[in-house]
Amino acid sequence: MSEIDNSKDYAAVQQQVEQLRREIAEHDYRYYVLDRPSIADSEYDALFAELRRLEQSHPELITADSPTQRVAGSPQSELATLHHDSPMLSLDNAFEPGDLDDFDRRIRELSGAEQIAYTGEPKLDGISLSLTYVDGQLVRAGTRGDGRAGEDVTANVRTIGSVPLRLRGSGYPARFEVRGEVVIRKADFEALNEQRWQAGERPFANPRNAAAGSLRQLDPRITAKRPLTLFVFGVGEPRATGALSHWQVLQWLSKWGFRVSEPLRSLSGVEECHRFHQQLIEQRDELEFEIDGAVFKVDDLATRDELGFTARAPRWAIAFKLPAREATTTVRQIVPSVGRTGKITPLARLEPVDIGGVTVSRASLHNADELARKDVREGDTVMVRRAGDVIPEITDVVLDKRPGEAQPWRFEERVRACPQCGAEVVRLAGEAAHRCVGGLSCPAQLEGAVQHFASRRALDIDGLGEKIIEQLVAKGLVRDVADLFYLRHEQLAGLERMGDKSADNLLNALARARRSSLDRFIYALGIMHVGEVTAQRLAAAASTLCQEIAPADSADDSRGASVLLRQYLGLPEQSHITSEALLRIMAAPVEELEQLEDIGPVVAQSIVRFFAEEHNRGVIERLCAAGVSWPEPRQPGGSAGEAGGEQAPLSGKSIVLTGSLQGMTRSEAKAAIERQGGKVTGSVSRRTDYVVAGEDAGSKLSKARELGITVLDEGEFTQLCSKDC
């Protein structure tokens, strides 16, 4: 083939191949090293495809440093051993500030200098690598191993985008060794684990393990798919480069096409080192890569030579550890715990360990699947990670140390009922979590349940906020939502931030909330998957339900249906649950509920389970006994609007009062508006219907004008109110 090409064309092809390689290498550099791509992926792909095509028709033009040759070679049966040219030593560690000061003092004494110039780099948590370049070409790469010899991972390292196959620029030694750390982004690590979990493979415990595992693949094609990055931090024999300082070495490495560890600082004296360390601790969570320390190196290479080495580490560098995030310990026990939403989470009680200054004695196992996947057992030795501020997590089980008698902990077998309230535990289709259906009465869920119950769209109990609920629950004054209606003034007035006035207000709000509507009541119960709309549907359709048990025409004497339903539900005759509509909903079987619009099997199940729960029925009973009631809905189709519907001029309107009114107090005005079916709100927004402006109206008036909302003066307002009064 190439023989028949005439030489001019051939030279052109050769040139084009070279050109493409240069371009692709440049884009690789921009993308992987600078993190600043300058062309779209599709354009890059096109260049790559073109090069591939040319190389396919001219195989003799292929060179080892061609970008197409990153993934080359076939799977191996084992990784060969590789001896390092100069040993890869480890670093001495500093664990507390004093260690760093000692280090600095030693260096000042040995070198005789007043103040030392250091470089500060992060100690990336990955695996160390040595790369050998000959005449600017990557010839081999090996892991650190024991420092003298590691594993030959050249084929794998070639697949890493941030590793230059051919160096950029010039001025590099004919043969030299570059050192760096191969890491994986935290986000990529999560994604990789997710993928492995989907594929049924064992997830990696941490980004370092993921990087190590990826690099030690026998098949480079697998490594190529892993999002690895190389950060370099030095060279084997720095003096061979001709540099005078470490800083210079790093700059040159950067110029030659490497990505240098970031963040990087030039520091004068030990104080700045401390500050850098502190900064790293603060930035830690925001960094893309996991780090486990700060590395400080004497910058001046001549000083370094004077300092020399101890048996195992250079005297001119130190790694100042960041607070640990991982530790191993043993699992004492696994227990289910109930969260505020009713979610039941398996929790491992651990032999307490110190992880970076915090004692950890428990770790979440998230849910039954996660537990099964990790197969954590009581007695296991586990690796625990505390990332950021989140709850510690068990990342790995050390199988070698598993006691012989350890048994898998099977969620379904162990958690038959809610450990807090004894209610039924369900797992809804498609959900990872198991939940307690004891909603209204489960202590673990109480605060949340009360908050929902009192919320505006539910029973709208004004003045019952987070802090008050917290206290009521903590003092045992409220054990379920029904208790709210039995609260007395003297019980309330003693609470923090709850004086006479607030107590009165709350009691008034409770009194008002007793008269509600069926749909709000249903919604307030907080049945899983029953929101406002579903609650409305249930309320509207109530009278059609349970016709078999209690036919509508038995309503000759209107007691008839209720009696039948109560019997069916097994309620006592003197039960306070008198609403026929509610009884029909409570007694409705799954099949009937499923007939309703927007209610499928999941929601229907959830409703039936809720009302089947003894605790929940008890709470409903007591709510009704406390006088919580509503107008019975009529016929299926016919609904709401009764007396007051249209006449009330402010019905459903939202009104803001601002400034002071002459003829009435603020609260009189509020009461007047409420009598007319309106609602007084605090701030002006698009959803405000009227703003009533009194004397000295302020910012709210201007905002109302801005939004084009009707502004009423006092005269207009009283007129509006008096219309029907």
Next chain:
DNA sequence: AAACCTCGAGCTCT
């Protein structure tokens, strides 16, 4: 007067 609580609104992300 200052501190604190609740509520409503609007924003962002899911």
Next chain:
DNA sequence: CTCGAGGTTT
């Protein structure tokens, strides 16, 4: 989730 307003408690 954050903010500001309004109202209450300390």
